Amino acid sequence: MSTPCFTDAAWQRNLPLFNATLALPFNRELAAGTLSRERFQHYMIQDAHYLVAFGRSLAVAAAKADDADGVVQFAKAAEEAVVVERALHDGFMREYAVSAAQFEATPLSPVCHHYVHYLQSMGWSRSYPVALAALLPCFWIYAEVGRAILAEARPNNPYQSWVDTYAGDEFHALVARVRATIDQLAAQADARTLEAMHQAYTDAARLEWMFWDSAYRLGQWPC
Numbered sequence: 215m216s217t218p219c220f221t222d223a224a225w226q227r228n229l230p231l232f233n234a235t236l237a238l239p240f241n242r243e244l245a246a247g248t249l250s251r252e253r254f255q256h257y258m259i260q261d262a263h264y265l266v267a268f269g270r271s272l273a274v275a276a277a278k279a280d281d282a283d284g285v286v287q288f289a290k291a292a293e294e295a296v297v298v299e300r301a302l303h304d305g306f307m308r309e310y311a312v313s314a315a316q317f318e319a320t321p322l323s324p325v326c327h328h329y330v331h332y333l334q335s336m337g338w339s340r341s342y343p344v345a346l347a348a349l350l351p352c353f354w355i356y357a358e359v360g361r362a363i364l365a366e367a368r369p370n371n372p373y374q375s376w377v378d379t380y381a382g383d384e385f386h387a388l389v390a391r392v393r394a395t396i397d398q399l400a401a402q403a404d405a406r407t408l409e410a411m412h413q414a415y416t417d418a419a420r421l422e423w424m425f426w427d428s429a430y431r432l433g434q435w436p437c
């Protein structure tokens with residue numbers, strides 16, 4: 215029997231966590247279209263903050279890439295995170311009348327703060343393959359949550375544009391390219407690096423769970 219590639223192995227290791235993510239009240243209510251506007255707005259503001267840091271971490275990965283293709287791949291992914299994904303957020307911000315000033319004045323929630331600092335420290339301090347493994351759940355879990363929710367297809371879902379973005383072919387093609395690069399790097403990695411990649415993936419997948427959970431709870435600093 216052939217050994218599974220890194221990304222398939224990581225997916226299998228973290229399958230219970232993915233199922234728990236899909237089952238979160240935030241995602242159940244998002245799928246049903248019944249999620250409160252207050253919770254979605256909280257999520258959107260936090261996520262718009264998150265995307266800037268995510269883009270920055272991708273740019274650091276681009277700088278660390280060991281070949282020209284990697285530089286271009288992650289520099290483009292950084293641009294897409296900041297420009298394309300945030301365009302989706304800007305649409306919701308306009309709909310909810312959240313001004314730029316209100317957005318800027320909203321601090322990062324504790325979970326968002328932890329997640330962005332995690333990604334940035336992985337980007338700056340760990341090797342290229344390990345930093346990429348930490349970034350993979352940000353792509354892949356969103357793509358799979360998007361597809362799973364799309365399959366439930368509820369009519370007149372106010373969050374349909376969110377679902378369509380992450381369930382869409384373009385986003386899935388991006389995920390496939392990131393997985394391919396990571397699998398190539400993993401195929402050449404030693405056992406220690408591979409284990410660090412698995413740990414980085416799991417830590418980020420947990421933070422994805424926590425991000426949605428925090429949005430549902432309207433997470434804030436206690437004092």
Ligand SMILES: Cc1ncc(CN)c(N)n1
Nearest residue numbers: 261264299352353356425
């Ligand atoms: C928290 C989070 N993780 C991932 C994604 C998808 N790039 C996102 N928009 N927000």
